Amino acid sequence: MAKLTTIGIDLAKNTFALYGLGPKGQCGWKRKVRRKQLLEQLVRLEPCKVALEACGSSHYWARQIQALGHQVELLPPQHVKGYLRGQKNDYNDAQAIAEASEHGRIRPVPLKGAEQ
Known part of the structure; x- marks a missing residue:
């Protein structure tokens, strides 16, 4: 497996789609994991940038992923939509999130602490 940068x-409710980009922006891998398996999958990877669309549960997941040593970025959903290619599905959404994060021109949403 190639080194992943993003x-x-x-x-989603039960299964999450993951889309990894390599150093040159190419697809490193894509996976579909259940909610319980997400952190197990990410702990095996070298620290990299992990991007999520900002929503109610994303702040919780961002704190959990950050504790594993990854750099987490929450992106506003309205800005990610412009990177979506093809039909809307989980993998295409994950790819759009990764590419929007790689582009670097979107201002991320500040991460909220547990008490907020």
Whole structure:
């Protein structure tokens, strides 16, 4: 497996889609994992940037992923939509999140602490 620089995660109720980008922006891998398996999957990877769309549960997941040593970025959903290609599905959403994060021109949403 090639070294991953950015992982986009599309959060859902039961299964999450993960899309990893390599150093040149190419697809490193894509996975679909259950809610319980997400942190197990990410702990095996070298620290990299993990991008999520900002929503109610994304702040919780961002804190958990950050504790594993990854750099977490929450992106506003309205800005990610412009990077979506093809039909809307979990993998395409995760790819759009990863590419929006790689582009670097979107201002991330500040991460909220547990008490907020």
